[in-house]
Amino acid sequence: MESIVSGHDPVLLEETLHWLDLRPGQVVVDCTLGRGGHAREMASRLGREGLLIGLDVDPRNLEFAQGRLKDVPCQVRLFHANFAELRDVLEQTGLKEVDAILADLGISTNQLFDARYGLSFAQPMPLDMRIDPRLRRSAADIVNSIREEALADVLYELAQERYSRRIARNIVEARRISPITTTERLADLVRRAYASRGGSHERIDPATRTFLALRMAVNEEIPNLRALLKEAPGFLGNGGRLAIISFQSTEDRLVKQAFRSAEQTGQAKILTPKPICPTEAETSANPRSRSARLRVMQKSGRS
Ligand SMILES: C[S@@+](CC[C@H](N)C(=O)[O-])C[C@H]1O[C@@H](n2cnc3c(N)ncnc32)[C@H](O)[C@@H]1O
Structure with missing residues (x-):
C-alpha cells in the first residue's frame, strides 16, 4: 500500500489513468497534487517532452510531492495555488491550452490525522481545519461567531445533517460558557445532540457530517469547485480531458451538471455517463475510497 510511504493512497488510480489516456509529450495539470500519487503515475506516461503542472493549497503536501516527483521523466512545474486560480497559474506558464486536467477533491489521509x-475528531486537536494557510477564518472562528440559524444552515446545506438545528443550538449554548477550541469538545456536543434525539442508528460517528460541513465551509470547497468547473473546460485543447474525483453527493451533483451543460452546448462529450466507482478490492484495501466517484469529459474536436 502506497500510504506507508506517502500517508495517502491515491484513489481510482488505474481508472483515472485509463480515462485520461495520456500520451508522451502531453501537458497535464494535477489541480490537487496531494502526496503526488496520481501525479507520479501521470508523469511517468508523459516522457521527456511532456509537462506536469501541479497545484496544491497546502504547502506541506506541495513540498512532499515535489520530493516524490524528483525522478520523473517529464518536466514539472509546481504552484502553491488554489485550483480556483487556474487561470493565473496557466498565465504564469504561458500556456493557453493543456491536454488533461485532474482534480481529486477534498483532503489527503495524512492531513486528516495531522493535528x-x-x-479530526478521532483524536483531540485544536479546532482549525484550514488547509491553505492563506485562509483567515478557522472552524473555531465559525463555530464561535456565526448566528445559530446560519450555523444550522451550513450543517444542513453542506452535509445534509438532519439534526442541524439541535446541533447548532448545543454549540451556541456551549460557547456562551467558553469558546469551543478543540475537535474533541465539538464532537462531544454533536454526539449529545444525537443522544437527545434517541441516538444514531448509523455506522458512522454522529460528528462526521458536522466536521465535513465545517471543513467545506472553512476551505470554501463548493465555490472553489464551481470556479474550477467554469474555467477548466476553456483551458482544454480539442480532445483534451477533464477528470474529477469527488467524495460526496453535493460535489458529484455539481460535476454532473457542469459536464451535462458542456455536452448540451456542444463543448464536450461525457465519457463516463455513470460515475466510475472503486472496485471491491480497492474499498477493502482502502475503506476511505468507498465514496469516491470519477467523472470524465472530453473537449469536443478530436476522435
Ligand atoms: C484527495 S487529496 C489529493 C491526493 C493526490 N491525488 C494523491 O494521489 O496524493 C486532495 C489534495 O488537494 C488539495 N486541495 C484541496 N482543495 C484544493 C483547491 N481548491 N486547490 C488546490 N488544492 C486543493 C489538498 O490540500 C490535498 O492535498
Whole structure:
C-alpha cells in the first residue's frame, strides 16, 4: 500500500489513468497534487517532452510531492495555488491550452490525522481545519461567531445533517460558557445532540457530517469547485480531458451538471455517463475510497 510511504493512497488510480489516456509529450495539470500519487503515475506516461503542472493549497503536501516527483521523466512545474486560480497559474506558464486536467477533491489521509490541520475528531486537536494557510477564518472562528440559524444552515446545506438545528443550538449554548477550541469538545456536543434525539442508528460517528460541513465551509470547497468547473473546460485543447474525483453527493451533483451543460452546448462529450466507482478490492484495501466517484469529459474536436 502506497500510504506507508506517502500517508495517502491515491484513489481510482488505474481508472483515472485509463480515462485520461495520456500520451508522451502531453501537458497535464494535477489541480490537487496531494502526496503526488496520481501525479507520479501521470508523469511517468508523459516522457521527456511532456509537462506536469501541479497545484496544491497546502504547502506541506506541495513540498512532499515535489520530493516524490524528483525522478520523473517529464518536466514539472509546481504552484502553491488554489485550483480556483487556474487561470493565473496557466498565465504564469504561458500556456493557453493543456491536454488533461485532474482534480481529486477534498483532503489527503495524512492531513486528516495531522493535528496541525485540526480536522479530526478521532483524536483531540485544536479546532482549525484550514488547509491553505492563506485562509483567515478557522472552524473555531465559525463555530464561535456565526448566528445559530446560519450555523444550522451550513450543517444542513453542506452535509445534509438532519439534526442541524439541535446541533447548532448545543454549540451556541456551549460557547456562551467558553469558546469551543478543540475537535474533541465539538464532537462531544454533536454526539449529545444525537443522544437527545434517541441516538444514531448509523455506522458512522454522529460528528462526521458536522466536521465535513465545517471543513467545506472553512476551505470554501463548493465555490472553489464551481470556479474550477467554469474555467477548466476553456483551458482544454480539442480532445483534451477533464477528470474529477469527488467524495460526496453535493460535489458529484455539481460535476454532473457542469459536464451535462458542456455536452448540451456542444463543448464536450461525457465519457463516463455513470460515475466510475472503486472496485471491491480497492474499498477493502482502502475503506476511505468507498465514496469516491470519477467523472470524465472530453473537449469536443478530436476522435
Ligand atoms: C484527495 S487529496 C489529493 C491526493 C493526490 N491525488 C494523491 O494521489 O496524493 C486532495 C489534495 O488537494 C488539495 N486541495 C484541496 N482543495 C484544493 C483547491 N481548491 N486547490 C488546490 N488544492 C486543493 C489538498 O490540500 C490535498 O492535498
